[in-house]
Amino acid sequence: MSGQKIIYVDENGQPIDPSQLHLYDIVVPPANEQAQPAVDALQQPTIAEPQLKRQAQKRKRRFKLFRKRTKGKVGQVAARSKKKRRLKWKPFFVIAFCLLVGLFVWNARNFQVVVMGVDTSEVRTDTNGRTDSLIVVGMKPVQRQAALVSIPRDTYTTIPCEGGQQDKINHAYAYGGTACTLETVNQFLAIDTQYYLKTNFEGVLAFVEALGGLPVTVQGTFCEQDSQDNPDAICFTEGEQRVLNGEEALAYARHRKSDGDQMRQQRQQQLITATIKQLVKPQVVLTKLPAVFGAIGNMVETNVPLTKLVFAAPWFLIAPKIEAIQIAGEDTTIDGVWYFIPEEASVQAASAAVV
Numbered sequence: 001m002s003g004q005k006i007i008y009v010d011e012n013g014q015p016i017d018p019s020q021l022h023l024y025d026i027v028v029p030p031a032n033e034q035a036q037p038a039v040d041a042l043q044q045p046t047i048a049e050p051q052l053k054r055q056a057q058k059r060k061r062r063f064k065l066f067r068k069r070t071k072g073k074v075g076q077v078a079a080r081s082k083k084k085r086r087l088k089w090k091p092f093f094v095i096a097f098c099l100l101v102g103l104f105v106w107n108a109r110n111f112q113v114v115v116m117g118v119d120t121s122e123v124r125t126d127t128n129g130r131t132d133s134l135i136v137v138g139m140k141p142v143q144r145q146a147a148l149v150s151i152p153r154d155t156y157t158t159i160p161c162e163g164g165q166q167d168k169i170n171h172a173y174a175y176g177g178t179a180c181t182l183e184t185v186n187q188f189l190a191i192d193t194q195y196y197l198k199t200n201f202e203g204v205l206a207f208v209e210a211l212g213g214l215p216v217t218v219q220g221t222f223c224e225q226d227s228q229d230n231p232d233a234i235c236f237t238e239g240e241q242r243v244l245n246g247e248e249a250l251a252y253a254r255h256r257k258s259d260g261d262q263m264r265q266q267r268q269q270q271l272i273t274a275t276i277k278q279l280v281k282p283q284v285v286l287t288k289l290p291a292v293f294g295a296i297g298n299m300v301e302t303n304v305p306l307t308k309l310v311f312a313a314p315w316f317l318i319a320p321k322i323e324a325i326q327i328a329g330e331d332t333t334i335d336g337v338w339y340f341i342p343e344e345a346s347v348q349a350a351s352a353a354v355v
Contacts, residue, residue: 107311108141112193112354113304114185115272117253118173120200129200131170131181133253133268136189138354141315147353148272149189149325150265156339157188168339178301189351195304201227203299204253205246207275210295212288213243214274219267222258224251244271261340262326269324280316325350 117133131153138147153170161172161180172184182196199207205227208214218240223232226247234251236242244252253271256264278284328346332339 103307104311107305107308108315110138110140110355111195111308111312112191113137113139113302114182114193114196116173116178116181116196116198117204117268118198118200129173131173134170134181134185135268135272136185136191136193136350136354137272139312141312143321144315144319145321145323146276146316147323147325148269149327149350149354150269151185151188151327152261152265152329152340152342154261154331154338154340155188155327155329156334156341157184159184160187189347189354191351191355195302197300197302197304199300201250204250206295206299207292208244208246208249210288210292211275211278211284213245214249214271214278215241215243216252216270216274218242218252219270220255220259220263222255224255226251265326266324269326273322273324276316276320276322280313280320282317285313323353325353 113136115133115135115137116131118129119132120129134151134153136149136151138149140146151169153168155169156166157169158164159167159169159172159175159180160183161176169184169188172181176183178196178198182194186192218236218238221236221238223235225231226233227250234248236252242248249271253264253268255267279289327342327350329340329342332341
């Protein structure tokens with residue numbers, strides 16, 4: 001029966017699915033004679049059959065043309081598709097980058113921090129305390145500069161929170177605590193800073209120990225009491241290279257009996273400089289910084305935002321320039337009380353250095 005087509009019909013002899021009849025070569029006789037005319041009509045070529053063949057040929061040509069055009073370029077097509085997907089996220093990355101740069105620039109502005117060392121400890125709980133050391137740190141991140149201005153504890157100046165009376169600057173803390181000290185320092189140096197860092201003897205001990213010690217070249221030969229007020233418990237020799245632990249650093253910063261307050265200020269500035277250099281070392285940032293913050297805990301009080309410190313620190317990673325400044329003046333007595341009278345020109349120069 002070669003050359004014939006198979007005709008599928010239902011039980012009544014009616015053909016089923018005529019669009020597919022051209023696929024078959026054997027004709028199945030209809031179930032009854034009434035269906036014969038329909039079968040004869042279906043055996044003739046239909047209009048749809050050549051159209052289907054042309055469509056199949058057209059699809060085949062299109063496929064061949066597609067393969068020819070994309071031969072060796074499949075990877076490029078995939079790359080372009082991947083690039084389009086990346087471009088969809090590009091605006092978000094641009095916005096995030098701009099925000100990060102904005103934070104970086106905003107926190108890189110110059111700022112000042114008043115560092116207060118309060119003379120309280122476990123054995124000195126019966127006093128309101130005074131600022132045993134008072135240092136203004138002027139941070140200039142973009143210039144990679146830091147200026148340290150030590151204010152002598154006996155400086156004769158106006159205490160705003162005590163009705164404008166004249167007294168030693170370190171008495172401001174006893175009169176009004178941190179707020180009064182901050183206000184007095186701002187007025188004395190003609191600056192306007194709200195940031196402070198306050199610590200006591202225990203805070204210095206914990207901080208230096210967590211940092212792993214501070215390397216210094218000793219200035220002066222002397223002995224000093226320890227944090228428990230044991231006399232001459234810790235001794236130093238001029239010119240020796242030494243990594244100071246917590247107790248040694250505290251004694252080194254406190255001593256002034258043998259060489260005066262000016263030398264003590266120099267030693268305190270020396271310790272702060274060593275601290276800054278230690279804090280910006282990558283190995284310290286990666287391994288010891290969490291321990292430092294954990295160790296000092298409640299022993300250090302500050303209102304300096306963490307973001308300001310984090311964004312300012314990278315500027316000081318490469319060759320930071322740290323300048324130590326002392327205020328010139330003379331010692332005198334007023335009504336039998338020892339005071340330090342600062343030179344006005346020296347105070348103005350110190351103010352200009354920290355802003």
